[in-house]
Amino acid sequence: MRTKAFNHDEIVDAAMQVFWQLGYSATSIQDLVDATGLSRSSLYNAFENKHGLYAQALRRYHELTARNITLLQEPGPVKELVRRLLMRIVNDELDGSAQRGCLAANAALELAGPDDRITELLAGNFLRLEKALEQALLRGQAEGEIASQKNPRALARFIVNTIQGLRVLSKGSARHQRRQRLLDVLDITLDAL
Template sequence: MRPREFDLDDIVDAAMQVFWQRGYSATSIQDLVEGTSLGRSSIYNAFGSKHELYEHSLRRYQELKARKIAVLFEPVSVKERVRRLLMDVVDEELGDEKGYGCMTANAALELASHDEAVAVIVSQNYNYLEMVLYGVFCRAQENGEIASNKNARALARFVLSTIQGLRVLSKGCLGQNRRQLLLDVVDVTIDAL
């Protein structure tokens, strides 16, 4: 048996770009061959199937995006931390000239309702962000930044849904008002904390 002459992480990164751009259903094996520079047999031998490669790609995307929540631990007020997190989403959406969007949101909309494996990956990602937000809000309640009578778990879910809502709203709203529309959502969310 000949040893592999490629790095699996590099292949997953390349495949992630293809899936992110095209979506799962619109991506063919030929697209993956061209995007990864691997032959069909090498893709199947290394990953088993297009779907398994997609799962690896989605997890890789989430690993890369997980670093963005570090803003929630900065030494500023909780409202400023959440604002920075939301503004990162707004800036990402407004700067997305190719229209890729968020691969996790795309997976949720395209596949999660009928693909259990993808639903689990998406759910794990959302649960992780909810858990981080919940911890941040609990600490903010302890130090008096957020009223103690507010439900920290519900606030975490609200911010999570705001993030995903910003992503979907951004795709469906084009034109000059797009930035202001997204900023209005950010402002109302911060006011709710």
């Protein structure tokens, strides 16, 4: 049996960058061939089709966003951890070099809903962040930092929604207004805690 002559993770990473930049629909098989260096037949043999490669790219993105979960598990005041997470998102959006937004948010806007496979992958990604936020908020309640009458699960969902909203708002904001608009949302979100 022949072993694969390419590194699977490197191929998925290269494809993820293309999907992230162009979106699913605008990405052609030729774009993926060019980015990965694989032939069409190798791509189809390894990933079945473009959709299969896209699903792998979303799984890889899920791995890359684990740093947000790690941040929420750090010691310290929970409100400060949430602020740092939101500032990470704001700074990502203000970085003029990328302008890609969040791959998960992009996928949700483009394919989720009618595409059950993509919806399931995205739901897992969002749920993981929601659970990490809920655990942090519960810790904040136990330490008296977050009011005990507030529903930590609902707050976690609100923050996940805020993060995705920041991504979308950034894409739809004029450059000269973007920073202040994102910071306004961040401040109101922290006030809700």
